[in-house]
Amino acid sequence: MKILSGEQLAQADASTIQKQQISSIDLMERVATLVFERLHQRLNGAPVPIKVFCGIGNNGGDGLAIARHLIQHGYHVTTYVTNCSKKRSKDFLVNYDRIKEVTKDWPILLSCKDDFPEIGQQDIVIDAIFGTGINRPIDGWMAEFVEHINNSRAFKVAVDMPSGLFADQAQNDAPVIRANHTFTFQTPKLSFFLPETGNLVGTYEVINIGLDPEYMMQVQPLANLVDKDLAQRMYKNRNPFSHKGDYGHVLVMAGSEGKMGAAVLASGAAINAGAGKVTALIPEDGNTILQCSVPEVMSILSSGESHVTNFDHELQNYVLCVGPGLGLKDDTFSAFAKAISKQASPVVIDADGINLLSRDLGLLKKIPENSILTPHDGELKGLIGEWKGSYDKLSKAQKFSMEHKVILVLKGAFTFTVTPQGMFVNDSGNPGMATAGSGDVLSGVIAAFLAQKYDPITATLFGVYLHGASGDLAVQTYAHEGLKASIISNFIGPAILNLFRQPQQQPPQQQ
Ligand SMILES: NC(=O)C1=CN([C@@H]2O[C@H](COP(=O)(O)OP(=O)(O)OC[C@H]3O[C@@H](n4cnc5c(N)ncnc54)[C@H](OP(=O)(O)O)[C@@H]3O)[C@@H](O)[C@H]2O)[C@@H](O)CC1
Numbered sequence: 352m353k354i355l356s357g358e359q360l361a362q363a364d365a366s367t368i369q370k371q372q373i374s375s376i377d378l379m380e381r382v383a384t385l386v387f388e389r390l391h392q393r394l395n396g397a398p399v400p401i402k403v404f405c406g407i408g409n410n411g412g413d414g415l416a417i418a419r420h421l422i423q424h425g426y427h428v429t430t431y432v433t434n435c436s437k438k439r440s441k442d443f444l445v446n447y448d449r450i451k452e453v454t455k456d457w458p459i460l461l462s463c464k465d466d467f468p469e470i471g472q473q474d475i476v477i478d479a480i481f482g483t484g485i486n487r488p489i490d491g492w493m494a495e496f497v498e499h500i501n502n503s504r505a506f507k508v509a510v511d512m513p514s515g516l517f518a519d520q521a522q523n524d525a526p527v528i529r530a531n532h533t534f535t536f537q538t539p540k541l542s543f544f545l546p547e548t549g550n551l552v553g554t555y556e557v558i559n560i561g562l563d564p565e566y567m568m569q570v571q572p573l574a575n576l577v578d579k580d581l582a583q584r585m586y587k588n589r590n591p592f593s594h595k596g597d598y599g600h601v602l603v604m605a606g607s608e609g610k611m612g613a614a615v616l617a618s619g620a621a622i623n624a625g626a627g628k629v630t631a632l633i634p635e636d637g638n639t640i641l642q643c644s645v646p647e648v649m650s651i652l653s654s655g656e657s658h659v660t661n662f663d664h665e666l667q668n669y670v671l672c673v674g675p676g677l678g679l680k681d682d683t684f685s686a687f688a689k690a691i692s693k694q695a696s697p698v699v700i701d702a703d704g705i706n707l708l709s710r711d712l713g714l715l716k717k718i719p720e721n722s723i724l725t726p727h728d729g730e731l732k733g734l735i736g737e738w739k740g741s742y743d744k745l746s747k748a749q750k751f752s753m754e755h756k757v758i759l760v761l762k763g764a765f766t767f768t769v770t771p772q773g774m775f776v777n778d779s780g781n782p783g784m785a786t787a788g789s790g791d792v793l794s795g796v797i798a799a800f801l802a803q804k805y806d807p808i809t810a811t812l813f814g815v816y817l818h819g820a821s822g823d824l825a826v827q828t829y830a831h832e833g834l835k836a837s838i839i840s841n842f843i844g845p846a847i848l849n850l851f852r853q854p855q856q857q858p859p860q861q862q
């Protein structure tokens with residue numbers, strides 16, 4: 352699913368009106384009806400007090416139309432208009448008139464602090480104050496009003512976006528409605544996925560409002576959302592007459608004294624994700640640990656006892672996955688530099704591999720095009736320097752990806768994959784995955800799909816999605832707290848099966 356900017360959504364709106372020969376007021380009615388239907392489905396006629404707060408633009412117009420439908424269906428609705436400007440949109444005014452057809456109660460105008468209504472704990476608040484048209488932070492009495500709503504214990508439903516939130520631009524601590532649930536139109540907005548603002552959205556639900564398919568097809572999005580549908584389409588069926596040689600060989604260069612678990616997890620995950628063969632290049636003293644932990648994985652021993660000191664072997668045709676638990680010793684750096692410079696096809700670099708690379712960024716010239724780097728924030732700083740907020744981070748990461756022709760996987764609540772061809776947001780995963788070794792598993796999974804001849808971007812996106820989906824399945828049994836990296840790894844197979852199950856067969860998600 353494409354993630355568009357506010358400006359692009361306005362263009363999609365205009366293009367829909369032109370191509371579908373529908374008026375903007377009819378499009379607003381379509382949108383409001385769809386929101387009403389979803390609300391009605393959940394509320395089922397419940398006599399709860401509903402307060403609809405409308406702005407004076409088209410988001411407010413949506414709010415008025417939603418309120419009208421609710422009133423028509425017998426709900427207990429009070430409608431308010433935040434009277435912050437005389438400049439009302441055309442479609443707002445039409446709906447301001449239309450609401451008179453169903454009630455004698457005019458919307459109540461709010462113009463200052465004295466007008467603020469009391470909001471009860473049992474109320475449902477529908478926030479239709481600002482949507483994608485917000486163009487500056489909310490200030491003055493409106494800022495106090497946002498705080499008033501946020502301080503209430505009512506359940507807050509945002510229309511398109513929580514008011515005050517910018518769809519795709521940085522904002523510094525500006526007042527924003529803290530929604531419990533957001534009905535967003537056509538595409539989710541980029542700010543829903545960023546750590547500074549994602550919590551303001553609550554749960555979100557995309558409503559397909561039927562914007563012009565031609566426009567949607569050709570528009571270059573800010574990012575693409577990788578969800579179950581897309582992941583399912585990435586999957587490659589196996590040929591019944593195939594053999595292990597068809598599924599590639601992953602060489603995991605990893606581990607050091609006290610961190611052999613990282614080598615075990617990365618190489619084990621590569622096996623679990625379908626690599627035909629996996630070999631671990633590890634320090635001598637780690638061999639027993641590895642061989643006892645994952646019997647399917649072969650080993651090559653470096654001459655260093657406690658850490659990898661050299662990269663000497665006879666293997667051919669393998670995919671290198673380097674870094675987990677490798678350590679930062681000088682001779683490990685030399686072995687890393689040698690390993691990198693011997694590769695002709697994309698590699699996966701994780702953890703200490705990225706820290707070693709940051710020691711000499713000149714090595715980037717030796718990394719094959721479309722190699723995959725999977726840094727957490729601390730490691731990323733070694734590559735792109737410091738940043739100010741998520742938008743700055745993404746822009747610097749994009750520049751880095753294009754300049755060095757590499758794929759960056761920026762791990763987080765929503766993992767961003769930044770490629771020279773564009774940016775992707777991952778839709779799977781949960782907070783239980785914030786646990787030691789989870790990243791080691793991810794690097795092994797991505798390397799396994801590279802070895803299985805998925806192209807580098809697909810291998811990355813598919814690996815990131817499945818890693819999160821494994822965590823989502825595992826959490827049903829283990830809870831967030833009980834989740835650990837080896838369990839995530841063991842759920843890769845079930846997560847692949849789950850790609851092809853219908854939603855009703857999925858167990859409920861832990862919130
Ligand atoms: N995309 C689609 O396909 C469809 C979109 N639809 C809906 O339209 C919504 C977008 O509507 P929109 O463009 O009218 O903008 P909206 O968010 O209502 O606000 C604009 C008003 O706010 C004002 N204003 C701005 N910032 C302010 C501030 N800080 N403090 C105070 N005022 C501020 C600004 O005034 P001005 O800047 O001119 O002073 C202007 O009057 C979208 O979210 C969705 O709900 C559907 O109906 C149909 C399909």
Ligand SMILES: [K+]
Pocket residue numbers: 410478479480481482509510511512513514
């Ligand atoms: K809103």
